[in-house]
Amino acid sequence: MKMMMGSSFPEEVLEHVFSFIERDKDRNAISTVCQSWYEIERWSRRRVFVGNCYAVSPAILIKRFPDVRCLELKGKPHFADFNLVPEGWGAYVAPWIAAASSAYPWLEEIRLKRMVIPDDSLELISKSFKNFKVLVLSSCEGFSTEGLAAIAANCRNLRELDLRESEVEDLNQSSGHWLSHFPDNYTSLVSLNIACLNSDVSFTALERLVGRCPNLRTLRLNRAVPLDRLAILLRRAPQLVELGTGEASDLRPDVLSNLSGAFSRCKELKNLSGFWDVAPGYLTGVYPICPRLTSLNLSYAATIQSSDLIKLVSQCQNLQKLWVLDYIEDLGLEALAASCKDLRELRVFPSEPFGVEPNVLLTEQGLVSVSEGCPKLHSVLYFCRQMSNDALRTIARNRPNMTRFRLCIIEPRTPDYLTLESLDMGFGAIVEHCKDLRRLSLSGLLTDRVFEYIGTYGKKLEMLSVAFAGDSDLGLHHILSGCENLRKLEIRDCPFGDKALLANAAKLETMRSLWMSSCSVSFGACKLLGQKMPMLNVEVIDERGPPDSRPESCPVEKLYIYRTVSGPRLDMPGFVWTKDEDSALGLS
């Protein structure tokens, strides 16, 4: 037994104790106790999460943690989901995969979000890691079915392949049958999510795959798999826990009865999604399993209207999570509130986000009903066209346990429709009553006042999204100086400028990132910030050409600031400027 200096436990014992500690925060804390604990911890860390791929480099990661088995990386900022980050900005995972391929031969899991991954990297993954088990590509792009074919062909121990909402190029001429690349003796699939694929998949290959993988519990199909084929798959995999259907616009009685039969045989099925273009008549096939459902995603079911939705959710007494289109309307949400007392998460998406007139009878009342009827509701995403301070106050008082609250009133700067005032007080009530609120998205007419409330009460707030709000830098100052736990701040179209940013420069080092677009931050301030704060990358994203061709006081288009220990990145495209870009722009 090896005794470490100053420690009363031998190394092996400490290592064993540390193996029970999984959370990153806790492991980070352990590593700061003393040098020997730091060493033991870093050799035994198996799971690493990098929230911003540019905050650290592969080399630094590998140097500190030599034996990682599970790697999770996030790339582009959240607003990239809404096309605010130009094509080619970055988040390339290739260098990470290349480094990991030699440093981590025992890597088992890779999870990526908003990153660019080429087919070459997928192939490298498939050939470098003999025990590779889990690949999750969330909102990623840059790859095609060729890359998937390599994964299928070479990853003998693959458990999970999840392409959630990624953009996959379909080279259907050459490898439309990538699924057939799974060898005949491959049987270890547990989870397959191909819902985002636009192309067809070979149904025969899919059926055979499903049939020979007895541990399959999650299967999310894409649109191309019609419902009549679904019944076949369900009969092969009655043990499924999570299912995403394809589409079926024509209602055929024989298909319906087949499907009903198949569904009722799936005793473990708890989670349903898909339902693109589904004829409402097919929903009756789902009724038998409704009482078992804990999660239902109908947010792509554009053909299902209010009355059918009501019939469906009224039978889902054990529902915990519902994602749905605003076709559910206030009436449907009332029914939800009455029937689903275990509801924890609700997301209501707009069926016609660009329409000017409301197309559905969905108002603030629906959300109020659910907040009243569902005591466990803590996570909300709600798109609507009108809101009032009264409603927000009621929601806040009903649900002090709210942890995630994202409200999107579709028309920017919409006031309280009853009083025509700003919605400052309403959101103020939310942050005041919901003391555990971690994530908040604002909308509607808002002044600097609301930020004063947020700064005062939002002590646990970690992520804040702001659009078309505020009057002055005071607003931004309240956020940055008040929200102690703020990690991510994203702002668009607000009159925030240089003052608050520069006055709170130190705060930015305590956060993961700050995004500001269409605001009033000048190029001069960006340069200054970049110079004063070496631990920050201050990226000016401007497609109008070099910022120094305009006056320094000119506001930049977009600004992305993040803390980093690896200095300025080396893969910036032409429309991104930082302090080190050009000697003329840097310190003089």
Add this chain to the structure above:
Amino acid sequence: MSPENRNYMPESDVVGLNLKETELTLGMPGETRVTTDTGVKLGTKRGFSETIDLNLGRSNVKCHDKVCDDELENDVLGGATKSLTEKAQLVGWPPVRASRKNVMKSCKFIKVAVDGAPYLRKVDLEMYNSYQQLLSALEDMFSCLTIRNYLNEKKLMDPANGVEYVATYEDRDGDWMLVGDVPWKMFVESCKRVRLMKSSEAIGLAPRTPQKCSSTA
């Protein structure tokens, strides 16, 4: 916080990270404040048109000559096919992911190219119920063309120079076919993209009835 006199603050003051200054007067240099009755401050807000202009790389103004991307589709097609009640859209607002945008109806957006024209258009085939409607819409979109119904074939012509175009499409199998050969619904199902090809080049696409012989190139 009541409005005080706004003082101009040179940047060098801010370098000292003086919080007191930020407490009182945070107006932008040179800007005045106007307050409405409800206490809402004006003067710093930008109207929609201004916010759109800020996103110069993606403004409405430029998109006519380029392949339209997702959130500008409705705007570009606004003139041709949709009603004028849909106003100009902001980039990325409302914050709905691209995969969700076309959920309201089953949209079947395909690209339409015209030989010799520098830009593509996107059309939603679900908006039409017949070939005639589609061709009318194309006529509107590519305003130099008129429809000529010649021997029951769907053709378009540019009256300025007499060049005839034939509507062709690529189907799911990657084959190029003449538009009009299959029932409308089947066409909508299988069409991946449309190309208005010069008649003189439309060889090898089997016409339904044998007529003028296709000259080989």
